[in-house]
Amino acid sequence: MRVNKELKKRIEKIYKNTQVEFPEANRMVIKTKQKNLLPILEFLKSEGFRQLKAISCVDWIEEKEFELVYQVASLNSPLHIMVKVRIGREDAQMETIMKIFGNAQVYEREIHELFGVKFRGNPDLSPLFLENWQSIPPFRKDFDTREYVKDVFDKIPNVESENEKS
Amino acid sequence: MDRKSVIKWIKEPGKMGHKYSLWAVYFCTGCGIIEIPPVITSRWDAERFGVIPVATPRQANLFMITGYVSLKTLKAIIRTYEQMPEPKYTVAFGSCPINGGMYWDSYNTIKHIDKYIPIDGWIAGCMPRPEAIFIAVTKLWMMIDKGAATGYIRYRKNYKFYRRNQEKLFGELAWPPLYPIDEKEDESE
Amino acid sequence: MKVVEFVFSPFLAFIIGVFFLGLFRKIVARIHQRYGPPIIQPLLDVIKLFHQKGFSHGVLFDLGLILSLAGSIVVILFLPFAGICPLKSSGGLLVILYMMLFLPLGIALSGGEGANPNISIGISRKLILSLGYEVPFLLIIISVMNFYKTISIVDIVNSQGGFRWALFSPLFFSGIAYFMILPAMLGIRPFDIVSAPQEISSGPQVEYGGKYLGLSHIQHAFSIFITIALFVNLFLGGGENIFFFFLKMLVVFVSMVLIHSVFPRLRLEQALRYLWRWPTIFAFLGVIVSQIMR
Numbered sequence: 001m002r003v004n005k006e007l008k009k010r011i012e013k014i015y016k017n018t019q020v021e022f023p024e025a026n027r028m029v030i031k032t033k034q035k036n037l038l039p040i041l042e043f044l045k046s047e048g049f050r051q052l053k054a055i056s057c058v059d060w061i062e063e064k065e066f067e068l069v070y071q072v073a074s075l076n077s078p079l080h081i082m083v084k085v086r087i088g089r090e091d092a093q094m095e096t097i098m099k100i101f102g103n104a105q106v107y108e109r110e111i112h113e114l115f116g117v118k119f120r121g122n123p124d125l126s127p128l129f130l131e132n133w134q135s136i137p138p139f140r141k142d143f144d145t146r147e148y149v150k151d152v153f154d155k156i157p158n159v160e161s162e163n164e165k166s
Numbered sequence: 167m168d169r170k171s172v173i174k175w176i177k178e179p180g181k182m183g184h185k186y187s188l189w190a191v192y193f194c195t196g197c198g199i200i201e202i203p204p205v206i207t208s209r210w211d212a213e214r215f216g217v218i219p220v221a222t223p224r225q226a227n228l229f230m231i232t233g234y235v236s237l238k239t240l241k242a243i244i245r246t247y248e249q250m251p252e253p254k255y256t257v258a259f260g261s262c263p264i265n266g267g268m269y270w271d272s273y274n275t276i277k278h279i280d281k282y283i284p285i286d287g288w289i290a291g292c293m294p295r296p297e298a299i300f301i302a303v304t305k306l307w308m309m310i311d312k313g314a315a316t317g318y319i320r321y322r323k324n325y326k327f328y329r330r331n332q333e334k335l336f337g338e339l340a341w342p343p344l345y346p347i348d349e350k351e352d353e354s355e
Numbered sequence: 356m357k358v359v360e361f362v363f364s365p366f367l368a369f370i371i372g373v374f375f376l377g378l379f380r381k382i383v384a385r386i387h388q389r390y391g392p393p394i395i396q397p398l399l400d401v402i403k404l405f406h407q408k409g410f411s412h413g414v415l416f417d418l419g420l421i422l423s424l425a426g427s428i429v430v431i432l433f434l435p436f437a438g439i440c441p442l443k444s445s446g447g448l449l450v451i452l453y454m455m456l457f458l459p460l461g462i463a464l465s466g467g468e469g470a471n472p473n474i475s476i477g478i479s480r481k482l483i484l485s486l487g488y489e490v491p492f493l494l495i496i497i498s499v500m501n502f503y504k505t506i507s508i509v510d511i512v513n514s515q516g517g518f519r520w521a522l523f524s525p526l527f528f529s530g531i532a533y534f535m536i537l538p539a540m541l542g543i544r545p546f547d548i549v550s551a552p553q554e555i556s557s558g559p560q561v562e563y564g565g566k567y568l569g570l571s572h573i574q575h576a577f578s579i580f581i582t583i584a585l586f587v588n589l590f591l592g593g594g595e596n597i598f599f600f601f602l603k604m605l606v607v608f609v610s611m612v613l614i615h616s617v618f619p620r621l622r623l624e625q626a627l628r629y630l631w632r633w634p635t636i637f638a639f640l641g642v643i644v645s646q647i648m649r
Binding site for chain 2: 380384387388389390391392393396399400402403404406407408409410553556557560561562563564565568
Binding site: 145 | 274276327328
C-alpha cells in the first residue's frame with residue numbers, strides 16, 4: 001500500500017489536471033484529460049505495468065460524452081490500474097496508443113465499429129463482425145434494436161408467398 | 167422401419183438409399199453444436215440409423231442448422247449448402263432458426279432462416295435432446311417416403327426469390343448465381 | 356469356362372470386400388459398447404451414392420478414377436482365389452508388384468484436376484507411406500521367390516499343401532514382417548494418416564461426390580481384398596476350397612480390426628521410422644535364414 005500511495009503522489013505531482021483514487025484494495029483509477037493520456041501510459045509502462053488488458057467505452061448520453069477506459073496491469077504487482085479519459089460525443093476522435101501497446105489495434109477497431117470513435121493512426125479500422133451495416137453504431141444508447149429489426153429483417157418477404165402471388 | 171424389405175430395395179433403390187444412409191455435414195452453428203457429439207458417440211448411437219458425420223459438403227446429404235445464425239455464419243451456410251450434391255435435406259434445430267428465439271430483437275442474427283435456405287423439418291426445443299433428434303430422423307424418413315421432403319426442388323424453382331432475399335441482406339454477393347435466373351434449369355457450377 | 360472365371364472373380368472380390376467393410380464398422384461399434392450399423396451398410400451407401408448427382412471437374416478427373424479402378428480389377432484377375440485364377444500362366448508376383456501402384460497413381464491423376472490443396476497433401480502422404488512399406492515388402496517377396504524358386508503364385512500355393520504353411524517354415528521371419536506392415540498397406544490405424552477426416556478433410560476423397568465417391572468406395576473394397584488375399588496366398592497356404600480361404604481371410608481381417616481400434620494415429624515421419632526399422636530387420640533376417648536353411 002505504501003508503494004501505491006507513493007505512485008499516486010508522483011503522478012499527481014508530474015501531471016496537472018489528474019485525479020487518482022483507490023476505490024477498493026488493489027484498484028487504482030486515474031482520471032485525466034486527453035492530452036495527458038499518452039505520457040501517463042508511457043510513464044506507467046516504464047514503472048512495470050506493461051500489459052494492456054482492455055480498452056472499454058462508456059456512453060454518457062446526458063452529459064454528451066464518451067468515456068474511454070484503458071486498463072493496464074503488471075505481472076509483478078497485484079495492482080489493476082484504469083485510466084479514464086472523456087471525449088466529446090459529436091465527431092469523437094482519439095489518438096491511437098499503438099506505439100506504446102501494440103495489441104491496442106484490435107480493441108480500437110472494435111470500439112470504432114460499435115461506438116463510432118475514430119482513432120487517428122490506426123492502420124485498419126474495418127468492421128469485425130457487422131455485414132453491410134448502414135445505421136448508427138449499435139452500442140450507442142440512442143440505437144433502438146427493435147426498430148432496426150422491424151426495418152431490416154421483418155421487411156424481407158417469405159419466399160412461398162411471393163411465389164403464390166406471381 | 168423397412169430397411170430389411172428386399173422388395174422395396176429392388177423396386178425403388180434410390181429412395182431407400184436416401185433414407186437409410188444420411189450423411190451429415192459437420193457444420194457447427196451456434197449453441198446446438200454441443201448436442202451433436204453425444205448423438206454420434208456411444209451413448210445415443212446415430213450410426214445404427216445410418217447417420218455419420220463427414221468432413222466435406224461434397225460427400226454429404228443432410229445439413230443440420232443447430233442454433234442461432236448470425237450474418238457472417240449465414241454467408242458460410244449458403245456457400246456450403248450450394249456445394250452439396252442433390253438430393254439434399256436440411257433440418258433446423260432449436261427455436262432460434264424458427265422465429266428468432268432468445269435473440270428475437272438482436273441486430274445481428276437471422277430471425278427466419280426459411281427466407282434464405284429451404285428447410286425440410288423443424289425441431290422445437292432449446293436445445294432438443296438426442297431422443298428428439300432421432301424422432302426427427304424417423305419423421306424425415308416418412309417424409310422422403312411420401313415425396314414431401316422437397317427442399318432442394320423448391321430452391322431450384324424459386325431461386326430468383328431466394329437470391330433476392332440474400333442480396334437484400336448482404337448487398338452484392340461474392341459468388342455467382344447457382345442456377346441461371348429467368349431461364350430453363352441448367353446447373354452452372 | 357474361362358469367361359465365367361473372368362467375370363466371377365472380380366464380382367466375388369467385390370462381395371467379400373463390401374462384407375469386410377461392413378464387418379469393420381460393426382466390430383468397431385461393438386468395441387465402443389454400442390450397436391453399430393447393419394453389416395450391409397456399405398452396400399446401402401454405395402446404392403445411395405450412385406443416385407446422387409455429383410460434380411465433375413474435367414475429363415482427367417473422371418479418367419484418373421477409372422484408371423485406378425481398372426488397375427484394381429486387373430490385379431484381382433492375377434490373384435488365385437482357392438483354385439480360380441483366370442491369368443495364372445503369365446507374370447504372377449512381378450506383375451502384381453508393378454500393378455499394385457496403379458491405385459494411388461490413378462487417384463493422384465484425378466486429384467491434380469480437382470482444385471483443392473487437401474488432395475495434393477493427402478496423395479503425397481499416400482505415396483510417401485508406400486515408399487515406407489515397399490522396402491520391407493520387396494525383401495519379403497525376394498525371400499519367398501528365392502525359397503520356392505518360382506514367381507508363380509499358384510505354384511507357391513500348391514507347394515504349401517496340407518499344413519506345410521510358409522509361416523511355419525524357415526520363412527517365419529518374413530511372415531512376421533509381413534504381418535507388421537499389413538496395417539500400412541490397408542490404410543488403417545496406426546497408419547491412416549492418408550485419409551484423416553479431421554486434419555485434411557479426408558484427403559484424396561475431398562472433392563468426390565455422387566457416383567465418383569461410389570467408385571472410390573468400390574475401389575477401397577477391392578484394395579482390402581487384394582492385400583489380405585495376397586498375404587493368405589503367400590504365407591497361409593491359400594485354400595483348397597472357397598470356405599477355408601474365406602475363413603483364413605476372416606481371421607487375418609479381424610485381427611487387423613482389433614489393432615485398428617486400439618492405436619492412435621502416427622505422424623508420417625514416425626510411421627516411416629517404424630516401417631524402416633523393425634519390419635525391415637525382420638525381413639532381412641527372413642532372407643538370410645531362408646537362404647541358409649534351404
